[in-house]
Amino acid sequence: MKIPFNKPYQCPDEREYVTQALESGRLAGNNAYAQKVQEHLKQKHKLKNVYLVPSGTSALEMGVWLAGLKPGDEVILPSYTFSSTANAIILTGAKPVFCEVDPVTMNADPAHAKSLVTDKTKMLLPIDYAGLPCDIDGFSAIAKDFDLLLMIDAAQSYGSYYQEQACGSFGELSTFSFHETKNISCGEGGALIVNNPNWIERAHFLQEKGTDRRLVLYGQKSKYHWVDIGSSFLLSDILAALLLAQLEYEDDLLALRTKVTNAYTDLFEQYHAQGLISITPYSDNARLNSHAFWVIFDSEQNKNGFLTQLKERDVYAYIGYMPLHSSPMGQSLGYRAEDLPITDSVGKRIARLPLYAELAEHGLDYCLEQMARVMKDIYGF
Numbered sequence: 522m523k524i525p526f527n528k529p530y531q532c533p534d535e536r537e538y539v540t541q542a543l544e545s546g547r548l549a550g551n552n553a554y555a556q557k558v559q560e561h562l563k564q565k566h567k568l569k570n571v572y573l574v575p576s577g578t579s580a581l582e583m584g585v586w587l588a589g590l591k592p593g594d595e596v597i598l599p600s601y602t603f604s605s606t607a608n609a610i611i612l613t614g615a616k617p618v619f620c621e622v623d624p625v626t627m628n629a630d631p632a633h634a635k636s637l638v639t640d641k642t643k644m645l646l647p648i649d650y651a652g653l654p655c656d657i658d659g660f661s662a663i664a665k666d667f668d669l670l671l672m673i674d675a676a677q678s679y680g681s682y683y684q685e686q687a688c689g690s691f692g693e694l695s696t697f698s699f700h701e702t703k704n705i706s707c708g709e710g711g712a713l714i715v716n717n718p719n720w721i722e723r724a725h726f727l728q729e730k731g732t733d734r735r736l737v738l739y740g741q742k743s744k745y746h747w748v749d750i751g752s753s754f755l756l757s758d759i760l761a762a763l764l765l766a767q768l769e770y771e772d773d774l775l776a777l778r779t780k781v782t783n784a785y786t787d788l789f790e791q792y793h794a795q796g797l798i799s800i801t802p803y804s805d806n807a808r809l810n811s812h813a814f815w816v817i818f819d820s821e822q823n824k825n826g827f828l829t830q831l832k833e834r835d836v837y838a839y840i841g842y843m844p845l846h847s848s849p850m851g852q853s854l855g856y857r858a859e860d861l862p863i864t865d866s867v868g869k870r871i872a873r874l875p876l877y878a879e880l881a882e883h884g885l886d887y888c889l890e891q892m893a894r895v896m897k898d899i900y901g902f
């Protein structure tokens with residue numbers, strides 16, 4: 522039996538909605554299904570001002586333009602993230618400044634971020650790693666003290682809550698991804714959530730190639746004009762249809778994923794209790810979307826052994842991010858691996874376990890059995 526790392530789930534109404542979108546003849550962005558998706562996010566998680574875009578990457582790009590980043594500005598983000606978080610900054614001419622992670626939460630460490638603030642710093646850009654909300658109170662406080670913008674890369678945290686408020690609703694801006702590897706997926710897709718009310722209108726211009734086309738659609742103008750910078754930050758309604766079918770099934774998907782994360786916690790807790798590994802933590806002030814489950818081993822060698830032995834048993838766990846500061850691009854910005862020793866160390870020892878909704882229905886027992894055997898081989902119990 523093969524257990525892949527990830528597998529997209531097919532939800533009940535996907536084909537029907539996609540067919541309806543095709544038959545409607547309105548295939549471009551911001552049409553009927555986009556509106557239904559926006560309505561769903563509002564009803565379900567009180568998320569307002571949602572702009573559906575082609576990817577989590579483009580949501581970050583639209584966000585940094587909207588925030589007005591300029592050459593010479595500095596943005597503080599964790600090194601432990603995906604390339605897109607840093608690329609969005611670089612594309613504006615601003616400079617990414619990498620901070621450490623907290624090795625328990627694997628999220629950006631606000632204390633270290635604070636130590637990196639200069640008079641050029643314009644924005645803080647933490648991520649919600651594995652669906653765990655970052656320290657939003659901590660980052661909001663720094664943003665307030667130093668008059669900085671806060672944008673959150675919430676690509677992985679759709680459906681998670683921080684102090685009873687949905688991820689996506691924090692900061693001036695938050696971004697989601699609906700990529701195939703995320704909890705809710707339409708293949709490629711994303712959303713920018715604009716929480717700063719002053720930016721709502723301009724966000725429409727940026728999304729629609731720098732035009733005020735939207736005002737024409739709403740009858741406020743008879744012709745549309747080129748009024749701003751912009752790009753084509755739009756999700757086709759065919760994909761919005763697929764996304765809606767997934768969203769309508771989100772409670773079921775979450776229940777299935779949670780079954781898997783609970784089983785992993787049960788299995789790995791005993792090693793954690795002995796201080797041999799650490800695992801995805803629980804938090805009193807957050808509710809998690811079970812996006813990912815990680816194990817941080819006591820050595821790189823044990824992590825490698827774990828991954829290799831599982832692979833021999835056809836179970837595909839995976840390494841985490843390659844830290845950005847020590848990547849070829851990070852080095853070209855002047856960083857060395859030892860500049861962020863915590864990130865460097867945990868980055869080498871972390872493994873992410875297979876996690877997808879269907880695993881709860883099919884294969885979980887096999888997967889757990891293989892993991893238990895491999896852990897026994899490594900740690901002797």
Ligand SMILES: *Cc1c(COP(=O)(O)O)cnc(C)c1O
Nearest residue numbers: 576577578603605648676698700
């Ligand atoms: C997935 C992901 C992205 C990119 O999203 P895409 O939809 O693949 O463009 C950006 N940041 C983080 C933290 C992610 O996990």
